Amino acid sequence: MRLLLLLVFVALAMPGRAATPVADSLRQRLASAPPDTTRVQLLLGLCNESEMSSAAERLRYGRAGLALARHLGHERGELACLAALAGVALQQQDYLTASRYYQEVARRAERQPWAARQAVQAWVGLGRVAAQQEQFAQADRFFRQAQAGMRRYAATPSEIAMGQNNLAMLYAGWMRAGGAVPDSVPRLQEHYARAGLRLYQKQASKNGLATLYNIMGVVHESAGRLDSALYCHQQALRLHQRAGNAYGEAQSWLSVGSVYGKQGRWAQAAPFLQTGLAQARRLQAPGIIVQGYESWADYLAATGRGLEAFQLARLQQHLLDSLQTSEQREALARLQVQFDTERQRNRVRALSQQARQQRQYLLLTTAVLGVTVLGLLVAGVLGWRLRRSRALLARQNEELTTTRAEQDRLYALVAHDLRSPVVAFSGLADLMTRYIERQDTARLAGLGGRVRQAAQSLRALLDNLLGWALSQRGELVPVIERVGVEKLLAEVAGLYQSAAEAAGVQLQLSPGAAGYARADENMLRTIVRNLVSNALQATPAGGSITLGATAEQDAVEIRVTDTGPGISPERIPQLLSGEVGPRSAEAPASTGLGLRLSVLFTRVLGGRLALQSAPGQGTTAVLTLQAATPAPVADAAHAPSATTGALIPTTGAGAVPTA
Secondary structure (H helix, E strand, C coil), X not given: CCCHHHHHHHHHHCCCCCCHHHHHHHHHHHHHCCCCHHHHHHHHHHHHCCCCCCHHHHHHHHHHHHHHHHHHCCHHHHHHHHHHHHHHHHHCCCHHHHHHHHHHHHHHHCCCHHHHHHHHHHHHHHXXXXXXXXXXXXXHHHHHHHHHHHCCCCXXXXXXXXXXHHHHHHHHHHHHHCCCCCCCHHHHHHHHHHHHHHHHHHHCCHHHHHHHHHHHHHHHHHCCCHHXXXXXXXXXXXXXXXXXXXXXXXXXXXXXXHHHHHCCCHHHHHHHHHHHHHHHHHHCCHHHHHHHHHHHHHHHHXXXXXXXXXXXXXXXXXXXXXXXXXXXXXXHHHHHHHHHHHHHHHXXXXXXXXXXXXXXXXXXXXXXXXXXXXXXXXXXXXXXXXXXXXXXXXXXXXXXXXXXXXXXHHHHHHHHHHHHXXXXXXXXXXXXXHHHHHCCHHHHHCHHHHHHHHHHHHHHHHHHHHXXXXXXXXXXXXXXXXXXXXXXXHHHHHHHHHHHHHHCCEEEECCCCCCEEEECHHHHHHHHXXXXXXXXXXXXXXXXXXXXXXXXXXXXXXXXXXXCCCCCHHHHHHHHHCCCCCCCCXXXXXXXXXXXXXXXXXXXXXXXXXXXXXCCCCEEEEEEEEECCCCCHHHHHHCCCCCCCCXXXXXXXXXXXXX
16 A cells, blocks of 8 residues: 555556557567668567566667667667666666666756656656655655746647646645645645546547546545545556556455455455456566555455465565665765766756857957957856856865765664664564464463563664654754753653663663763653663673762763673774774674764763773773752652662653753
8 A cells, every 4th residue: 555656656657458460469579570670669669568478588689779770770669668678677677777867858858958758757757666656755855847848848638637746646645744835735736636637538548547546545544534545546457447547456356355455355355466466476566566465465464364465464574575675775875966966967967068159249249249358247247156156066066075974884883773773673573583483372372571671672762863863953952951860860861761671781880870960851861771782782691780970079980781792992982983984893783873862862962971991891881961059959869879789670761862
């Protein structure tokens, strides 16, 4: 269901089912065609034929047509083959290859007045790729650029309706994804959906109407109006069948079955799900197969076949990860940055060339008219503007380089810190499967604590990531107040008490921990929580962690001491500076984003964070903050008492809010 609306883009892009004799006729004509532009058109037709035996065969014909067009210098055929290859790659969810082809079409078509239609096709394809990656603002820019391109030539009503349909689907997906959605999006979605519906009804376009019914079905389904959603998906299925759109038909089979399942009518859902999944496999459409696996897993779980559902869900997640890996997303982001940078450079070159032409014209006018002073003045103004443009571009490139470097460092930190809980969940899932197969309920029941521990670790990492994102966006505003250090330490210790017991580590509060600090309570809690988490991961079983605090006249020191392996002195400055470097064997398991966020929060609070450690002697993290005024008597009466050298009992604290 999560992929349904975005998969509509792919189904809409595919042509209807063509009869098998058409493909056979193209092959027969190709066998006798000479190596000229006619052969290029035949190869292009076979690449666009959606009912070929496999996508690999279509790609083979498209690449052969592209090679022949380049050999002949046939630029129109070359652009058409590039667009066709991009469409096949988009259908197979190979977004990186599709983006490369579409970007090449866009670059070359912009330079040719006759290629306006190919440029529009490229912008539409890039918009669909961006929508698949949930880059909705970027997709909106591409689709609107395509609409502007349509106005430069006599676009057909079908093309105009397609553009309106693209925007309607984009805005529907934007609303479903949640997050920060512009206020105009719901109104625009309804406007473009109605406009596309009117045009498709006038043309009797079954593909267009089917796609709009799919959109309305998704919207009704998300609003809980299942009967309306079922009607819309059934209408879409009927229209896709009439139009011969195999991809849209497979998607609609699965959508109807999914709605039946949500209504609890699994007996009626099963044949629809089986038919849709079989057709998606026959078409080799990974994105639709992922949707089919998800719906069929729900059916298996609802009919009491939980183990089969679990195995299918793992298969579905594996296929989804193969389609949407972080490497692919990063490669797409790099490709998009390169494309935007190249387009900016082309604009600068065009402006430079235009400026040179204007300067020559002014010099010629000056020589003819004899107004030398006026000509030099105009040339100087143009030169100043050009230098300012170049300086502005240089600053933008420098900012872009800095942003990319910071992004790469953040990726490295997040990838390292998220690896441990993800690996833990994977191991626990394997253990759970093994115990279920052996019917070992005793060991299976004991996995609950370990799952909770891994979930708490993952939640802490996500809280750190959210705090880091807020700080980078400038939305982090501290609220300074008087914070009781003893109470906060007891709360954090209680939060990690169960994890410490599970790891065989003694977590205790040092006697005499007292004082009040001037700080933002949420930020301070996040700092202490990260220090305790790092200490807990670094301390072996049988070790201990001690939380303490001392108050002086102007400052409060909070100490987190562990008996772990310690850190080499030369590594401490690197950790506190936030650099991403190779991790030594004695370093804690996670000293990345959490420690970096702690250093940032400490700087915001006007404090100081230091690490005192040596190999084999444990580590002490010392947080120094400005002291607040002493607590009033009413507050002192309610302050928690220190426990001398004893384990702190669990306080039942919930999730710690992140600043």
